[in-house]
Amino acid sequence: MNKNEGLFSKMKKGLTSTKEGFSKNIGNIFNSSGEINDDFYEQIEEALIVADVGMATTMLIIEKLKVNIKANKIKTTEQAKTELKNIIKEMLGQNDVEDNYPLVILFVGVNGVGKTTAIGKLASKFGEQGKKVVMAAGDTFRAAAAEQLTEWAQRSNASIVKHKEGADPAAVIYDAIQSFKAKGADVLLCDTAGRLHNKKNLMEELKKMERIIAKELPGANKEVYIVLDATTGQNAINQAKNFKDTVELNGIVLTKLDGTAKGGVVIAINKELMLPIKYIGVGEAIEDLEIFDPYLFVEALFE
Amino acid sequence: MAFESLSEKLQNAFKKISGRGKLNEKDIKDAMREVKLALLEADVNFLVVKNLIKDISERAMGQDVLNSLTPGQQVIKIVNEELTALMGKENTKLNISPKKPTIIMLLGLQGAGKTTVAGKLALMLKKQNKGVLLAACDIYRPAAIKQLQVLGEQIDVKVYEKGTQKPLLTAKEALRKAQDENCDYLIIDTAGRLHIDEDLMGELKELKDNLKPSELLLVVDAMTGQDAVNVAEKFNSTLDITGIILTKLDGDTRGGAALSIRAVTGKSIKFAGIGEKLTDIEPFYPDRMASRILGMGDVLTLIEKAELAMDETKAKELEEKFKTQRFTLDDFLDQFSQMRKMGSMNDLMAMLPGANTGKMANAEIDEKQVDRMEAIIKSMTKKERENPNVVNASRKRRIASGSGTTIQEVNKLLNQFEGTKKMMKQFTDMSKKGKKGLFKLPF
Known part of the structure; x- marks a missing residue:
């Protein structure tokens, strides 16, 4: 519980620290007159939009809320608030983190979302659990990406396989798998270069990596996570769709939740693509990656 | 949640009411809802959207829009103007220090x-x-x-x-x-x-x-x-x-x-x-x-150009001609010059959303060919222009030598004219049940 509080306060700190100017203090909406009327719904709509939930999902949530308020004879905004949170929590479902080993996770996503950092933090997390971790420096495109991952490997006591810049990323993955097998390691974390989801040829490259993993580690538990930046708006839906069309996505890592962005777009992604949110990034330090908790996420959404 | 362009949404919103002719305040309000959704989908900040919608609504309530035959396009134009104004002028100059560096x-x-x-x-x-x-x-x-x-x-x-x-x-x-x-x-x-x-x-x-x-x-x-x-x-x-x-x-x-x-x-x-x-x-x-935020390519530029080039009375005349099948080669010629006023054909193609993809990219239009087509029509007599059926082999020879082209090219033009006539007929038939202003750009 203590740990949870720590996480919650971290998120809350980010979420409430900018009250000036354009930002809205969403908490306010529930402290209004207490009557459930059009104003109230409009305020909820605003709050959800500002949290990047998106118009379509917002309308869906409000429809459900209206139905439930009627069915359950809800009279106060305080009760309505609880109902609203429940609706969203239910939409997000439960989060079960993979714990079958050997485990291979391929991380994909657009540029600058924090793939390399997420891998570094996750490696440390697995390391703490006594797992043996190997990293594959599959981003051979961005200058010094392998160096960045190497630093994370050192910090988290993981081993790393890397090639020269510009090398074939699939070859890096292949070599990392051989090293992973030889070491009898538990977790293989594969970094990839950031790529915009509308670049066909770069997306195809991911398929090759996925094939190699499938072929070389048939018995392993294979996961592909898309890393999404919480500051991203509705485009995150396109990102998730396009990556899902290319590779077998299993989950989302939502990064940068320590800012003022709330990452509400994952609700739509979760609903539309049935993609669970696995982890969230809440800070710069190595321990600042947490297992996603729908309860805390929804609470933070409205603080 | 495929992006439907705002222009499509607005056209649809206005289509429902086109039978009544004029728009009323409620119509504008409905349209504003679409604009709001489009802007929010594009990640424009909520409060920025609110302010924009206020400004746009005020302008859209103006008589020009309400009386217009093309309210959808008018509203899009206003939205775009407001957005462009908000985006500011192009300013890509770096501030330079008087002292290096x-x-x-x-x-x-x-x-x-x-x-x-x-x-x-x-x-x-x-x-x-x-x-x-x-x-x-x-x-x-x-x-x-x-x-x-x-x-x-x-x-x-x-x-x-x-x-x-x-x-x-x-x-x-x-x-x-x-x-x-x-x-x-x-x-x-x-x-x-x-x-x-x-x-x-x-x-x-x-x-x-x-x-x-x-x-x-x-x-x-x-x-x-x-x-x-x-x-x-x-x-x-x-x-x-x-x-x-x-x-x-x-x-x-x-x-x-x-x-x-x-x-x-x-x-x-x-x-x-x-x-x-x-x-x-x-x-x-x-x-x-x-x-881009509105999701319309450079359609807006095209609307503006079309409006400048094509005055409404002319468009109506043309529409009438299609209906009555009196579309002549003179009208065909007229069309060429109207198009010319809008800029080069290739420019126009480039402005259409989706035109850059696939086949369209390769469909380079030869401006010279349009010149030759004009020359051919201009080499015809008034009678020939009004009734192309009279153009026989000897007339074709005369026209070809008069325009500095070949008989094949004359044939081609006549075929294209017939094709256009048929196509336009279909268009008019199709839209008879729909809108009032028929001769509009197809978006």
Whole structure:
């Protein structure tokens, strides 16, 4: 519980620290007159939009809320608030983190979302659990990406396989798998270069990596996570769709939740693509990656 | 949630009421709901949208729109005008310091693309024959310095770095070096940071106060959502930035963040990152961004051009002619010149959304061919133009030699004319049940 509080306060700190100017203090909406009327719904709509939930999902949530308020004879905004949170929590479902080993996770996503950092933090997390971790420096495109991952490997006591810049990323993955097998390691974390989801040829490259993993580690538990930046708006839906069309996505890592962005777009992604949110990034330090908790996420959404 | 373009949505909204002719306030209100949705889907900030809708509604209530035969297009035009006005004028000039070097500081959130932009800007300036020095002041992200060094090598621009020494110290030393080497520009790459991180914002303030840069450019990811306003406002209020660079614009984001940032800071967006290569940076065009946010290609430009070129009475006459099948070669000729007024055919094709893809890209229209077609029609007698059926073999020979073309070309033109006539007939039949103004662009 203590740990949870720590996480919650971290998120809350980010979420409430900018009250000036354009930002809205969403908490306010529930402290209004207490009557459930059009104003109230409009305020909820605003709050959800500002949290990047998106118009379509917002309308869906409000429809459900209206139905439930009627069915359950809800009279106060305080009760309505609880109902609203429940609706969203239910939409997000439960989060079960993979714990079958050997485990291979391929991380994909657009540029600058924090793939390399997420891998570094996750490696440390697995390391703490006594797992043996190997990293594959599959981003051979961005200058010094392998160096960045190497630093994370050192910090988290993981081993790393890397090639020269510009090398074939699939070859890096292949070599990392051989090293992973030889070491009898538990977790293989594969970094990839950031790529915009509308670049066909770069997306195809991911398929090759996925094939190699499938072929070389048939018995392993294979996961592909898309890393999404919480500051991203509705485009995150396109990102998730396009990556899902290319590779077998299993989950989302939502990064940068320590800012003022709330990452509400994952609700739509979760609903539309049935993609669970696995982890969230809440800070710069190595321990600042947490297992996603729908309860805390929804609470933070409205603080 | 496939993007349906706003223009389509508005056309549909207005189609429902087209039978009544004039629009009323409720119609406009419904249309505004569509505009609001489109802007929110494009990630324009909620409050910015609210203000915009207020302004747009007021203008849209004006008599010009209500009486117009093409209210959908009128409303789109107003929306676009308001957006363009808000986006500001093109301003891609860098502030130059009277004393060398001009210092450019790059700042922003993590992952916005500052280091890449530093490399791109350096290359752009180097190509203008300027001396550039890059200073690596991101001492926090692992290997950030190395990244800048690799970029520097690729573009052959020197990078000054002193490891994880205090950024201010490194920057000051870099400045001295730039002065010694008589560089025109010093570009300072700083660490990505959260706008709410007081310590790190203080570090930037310190850098600014000591170095007095000519440009403090906020680097923003074009895909940013509603939070863009918080970020931009905080950076601007703390540091009084001089401009913005928008990155990752080569994705498929609508980029509403651009509008939000501009609205809260009032600062110009100077450049845009449009690809992975180091040459992929270009001046920012506010007007293009406005139509991108609306999801309409350059349709708006096309509407305006069409309106200028095609006056309504002429269009009505033509419409009448289609209906009665009295469409003659003279009208055909008239059409050519109307089109000409709108600009070159290739320009027009390029402006249509989706026209750049697939087959259309290869369908280069030969302007010369249009010249020849005009010449052929002009070589015909009045009788021939009114009734092409009379054009027999000997007339064809005469027309061909008169226009400096061949009989084959004359045949081709006559076939095209018949084809057009048939097509137009179908169009008019199709839209008889629908709108009043028939001769409209098909969107």
